[in-house]
Amino acid sequence: MSRNYWLMKSEPDVYSVDDLQKDGKTYWDGVRNYQARNFMRDAMKKGDYVLFYHSNAEPSGVAGIGEVVKEGYPDFTSWDKKDIHYDPKSTKEKPLWYMVDLGFVQKFKKFVSLEEIKTNSALKGVMVAQKGSRLSVQPVQREHFEVIRALGLR
């Protein structure tokens, strides 16, 4: 089976890997960036694995693994006026933003910090370690995914 690998960022104060473990699955609402949207709408497939990354955290890094359980569909929070992610350009008839559903796979035994990712020579070129990398949904090479998972399950 061919499976793709991704990294998704979430601020743990807002939604952490523990929340995902508790909920079992969640919908990944609130992405308002076209590149990230395109990944979720067009490229992420059921069964793909996702590194669950804690951003704006102390420390930041990968906290666990999730799995795509529902492929891209319109982010309904975008046309909800009361929602913090409301965007008047998006309507039910013409959705602008998309999301996927993410299921819980596992929480790492050992948190893999950004620092660790940056200094590991086997992880050279990982997008999240690059300066100014703000993309909240990004592709990860299989080999890199495996290295990070191995670090997390030590």
Added chain:
DNA sequence: GCCAACGTTGGC
């Protein structure tokens, strides 16, 4: 809380 990096908006 600061600020560099980046994406988006809007005047021209």
Added chain:
DNA sequence: GCCAACGTTGGC
């Protein structure tokens, strides 16, 4: 279509 101004992200 350029680019300055502005808003946001996210590491530190």
